[in-house]
Amino acid sequence: MRRPASADPGRMTTTGLTPVTRDRLFTRPFVVLALAELAYxxxxxxxxxxxxxxxxxxxGSDAAGAGLAFGAFAVVALVLRPVAGRLADTRGRRPVMVAGAVLCAVAMALTxxxxxxxxxxxxxxxxxAAEAAFFVAAVAALVDLAPQSRMGEALSYNSLGLYLGLTAGPPLGELLVRTAGFAVAWSAAAVLAGGAAALVLGIGETRPPGPPEQGGGHLIHRASLPVGLAFLASTVAMGGFFAFAALRAAEVHLATTSLPLLTYGAVVVAVRVGFARVPDRVPPLPLGACAILTMAAGLAVSAAWAAPAGAVVGAGVMGLGIAFSTPALFAAIFARAGAGERGAASGTASAFLDLGLGGGPIVLGLVARSSGIAAAYGVAAGVALLGGIWALVLAAQERAAA
Structure with a gap:
């Protein structure tokens, strides 16, 4: 198994972390990267x-047309993420991020x-294509910038830019559309993406100097695949929850159907801020396994407890699992990647994200159509259960190999 490039005391390994030093995390490039992601x-x-x-x-189209537009975005992003990862490893993180942000700004303005x-x-x-380039290179840059001894904490804090952006963006879009029209809304999105490009220019290149490591430049980071399967199970469960949370809330007669999603989001943000250091103090694979199993429990609660309280409690438990799952599993993935393979690892991991969030709702939607939303939640819980068990198997294998 490939080990991280650094073997310093207190650095992360695939079997855990021995905290010896507290390396500085909140450097200027780290903060600027987070702001760029918030803008994007x-x-x-x-x-x-x-x-x-x-x-x-x-x-003048319909809901099917809207679905087609969203689907086209996801398909291209999925296909191009490994390519973006290879470019980030061979050409550098900054040019790939800037290209993605500029392409996003142009496309938003032209829309x-x-x-x-x-x-x-x-x-x-x-x-x-823009999202594939920006996100993959940004994750690789984050791993470059973060001390290995605080990788889980870095992933927890950094993810807030994505969550806050996707939370604040829709209300801003609604406000602009209602008060100034569609052209202004699209233009505002273009300005935000352009601002992300400008911020990235101020970071500098983060890729370690020298030629790519042996095995670098691959489209798929093979060492990431075993952990990626566990991550896929978590994203399938996550996608099912996102797709049907409001519908399940209406089904159980919850007056405010957005409350489960709001509860989930509040729990994720609170846990990632308040417990950001936990992923660095617990071995990543056991933590990831517990997190995925917690997600399974949340979905099971939502499926079995057909009441307003069940929808809210289940969403809260789901949020608790999601809050730890991504930082832990990403930490486990990047512990298997050398410095010259981080782009490939990022592309591979984020491709699993697309597969789960895109394919999960489609498959679970067929279950919901034939057997109801509770059954779809039950299937999603089963997928998460299998993913948690698989993560425990990987953790046991690592302990045995240590």
């Missing part, structure tokens, strides 16, 4: 609200001029 994902959040109402409004569904879909294809 705020632009994405504006589009999340604006796109469907734009397509069903001025463009305001698109008068047909085909035109919007074409621009969404560009946005899929």
């Amino acid at each position: 994902f705020s632009a994405t959040g504006v589009a999340v609200y604006t796109l469907p109402v734009y397509i069903t409004g001025p463009v 305001a001029q698109a008068a047909s569904l085909g035109g919007v879909v074409a621009l969404r294809l560009l946005l899929g």
Whole structure:
């Protein structure tokens, strides 16, 4: 098994962490990277609200057209993430991030001029490429910047930019559409993405100097695949929850159907801020396994407890699991990647994210259509259970190999 490039005392290994030193985390590049991600994902959040109402409004299409536009984005992002990871390893993190942010800004600005569904879909294809480039390179840059002894903490804090951007972006989009129109909303998204590009320019190149390591430059980071399967199980469960949380709330007669999602989001943010150091104090795979099993428990509660309280409690438990799952599993993945392979590892891991969040709702939607949302939640809980067990198996293998 490949070990991390550094073998300093107190650095992360695949079997855990021995905290000896407290390396500095909040450097200027680390903070600027987080701000760039906040700007970029705020632009994405504006589009999340604006796109469907734009397509069903001025463009004159329907819900199926809106779904097509969203789907085109996800498909391109999935296909191009490994390519973006290879470029980040061979060309550098900064140029790939800047290219992604600039491409996003251009596509957002041009969407305001698109008068047909085909035109919007074409621009969404560009946005899929932009998101693949920016996100993959940004994660690789984060791993470059963060001390290995605080990797889990870095992942916890850094993810807040994504969550806050996707949370604040839709209300901003709604405000702009209602008060100033679609053109202003799309232009605001373009400005935010352009701001992300400008911030990235101020970070500098983070890729370690020298040629890529032996085995670097691959499209797929093979050492990440075993942990990636556990991550896939968590994202399938997550995607099912996102897709059906509001519908399940309505089904159990919860007056405010967005409350489960709000509860989930509040728990994730609170836990990642308040317990950011936990992923560095607990071996990542056992922590990831416990987190995925907690997600399974949350889905099981939501499925079995057909009452408003069940929807809210289940969402809270789900949020607790998600809060730890991604930092822990990403830490386990990057512990298997050398400095010259971080782009490939990021691309591979984020491809699993696309597969789970994209494919999970589709498959679970078929279950919901035939057997109901509770059954779909039950299947999602089963997938998470298998993923948690698999993570425990990997952890046991690592302990045996140590």
